[in-house]
Amino acid sequence: MASRTYGQYCGLTRAVELVGERWALLIIRDLLVGPRRYTDLNQGLARIPTNILSARLKELQEAGIVRRVPLLNCGLVYELTPYGRELEPIVLALGRWGFQAMGAPKEGDVVTPDSLTMALRTAFRTDAAEPGDYELHVGDVALRATVRDGELRVAQLAPPAPPASGERPAGEPDVVIAAGPGIREVISGEIGPRCAIEDGIVHVIAGDAAMLERFAATFHIEPALASR
Numbered sequence: 001m002a003s004r005t006y007g008q009y010c011g012l013t014r015a016v017e018l019v020g021e022r023w024a025l026l027i028i029r030d031l032l033v034g035p036r037r038y039t040d041l042n043q044g045l046a047r048i049p050t051n052i053l054s055a056r057l058k059e060l061q062e063a064g065i066v067r068r069v070p071l072l073n074c075g076l077v078y079e080l081t082p083y084g085r086e087l088e089p090i091v092l093a094l095g096r097w098g099f100q101a102m103g104a105p106k107e108g109d110v111v112t113p114d115s116l117t118m119a120l121r122t123a124f125r126t127d128a129a130e131p132g133d134y135e136l137h138v139g140d141v142a143l144r145a146t147v148r149d150g151e152l153r154v155a156q157l158a159p160p161a162p163p164a165s166g167e168r169p170a171g172e173p174d175v176v177i178a179a180g181p182g183i184r185e186v187i188s189g190e191i192g193p194r195c196a197i198e199d200g201i202v203h204v205i206a207g208d209a210a211m212l213e214r215f216a217a218t219f220h221i222e223p224a225l226a227s228r
Contacts, residue, residue: 018063023048024056025091028065028080030114032088033156035071035079044112060084095122099188099221105181113141113156120145123187123219124152132214135173137205138183144173147218175207177215186216188223 006013019025023045030036030044042053057078060066065084071077080087095118116138129152134145142157177183182201185191193212196202204212 021056023052024060027056028087029091029118031066031078031080032091033114033117035077037074037077044114092122096221100223102184111138111141116141116143117154117156120154120219121152123221125218125220126150128217130214130218132211132218133173134215135176137178173207175211176205177212178203178205187219187221189220190223
């Protein structure tokens with residue numbers, strides 16, 4: 001299936017041949033959030049050429065990583081197979097590793113609902129998780145992250161709307177947070193929640209501002225590269 005081979009008999013080599021082509025892991029990242037139509041994937045990966053998206057999906061299907069199935073009210077969608085879902089801990093680990101080298105966003109960089117969903121899942125610390133219900137707005141993306149019994153559930157609010165309007169899951173969140181890319185500094189611990197509010201990096205729109213401390217403890221990735 002792979003468009004290129006490395007000529008080595010090795011599990012890592014085979015893994016790279018299967019998912020190492022450009023855009024492949026980002027397609028898998030978005031499918032880890034849930035099944036997606038072709039148009040959903042195309043919109044979520046706005047810079048991917050349509051011929052490359054089609055080629056990657058075909059390759060991933062041939063490899064048994066992705067399959068195309070009917071979904072009620074959605075028509076045909078792409079979803080990960082059980083074999084494909086085995087990539088989840090690998091994708092999360094790569095996300096944690098890459099997070100440490102992100103720095104400030106480059107011009108034109110965007111946050112998508114699926115990328116932010118996976119960012120929260122990447123940063124989630126089960127060892128420090130306490131119950132909490134957070135509504136997070138980053139640019140035009142809005143999510144509801146609920147922590148119960150040490151488990152995280154993330155719901156994408158569609159269509160994204162300011163906290164004062166739009167549909168939300170039942171019940172009010174403990175806190176409604178609005179932020180830009182600077183939320184990364186809170187998750188990394190580079191800036192404390194109180195200072196983030198004072199500096200205008202994070203805005204608490206509604207609810208208990210003290211819950212931002214719990215958010216920062218629950219979603220955290222140590223910046224191991226800070227000393228480089």
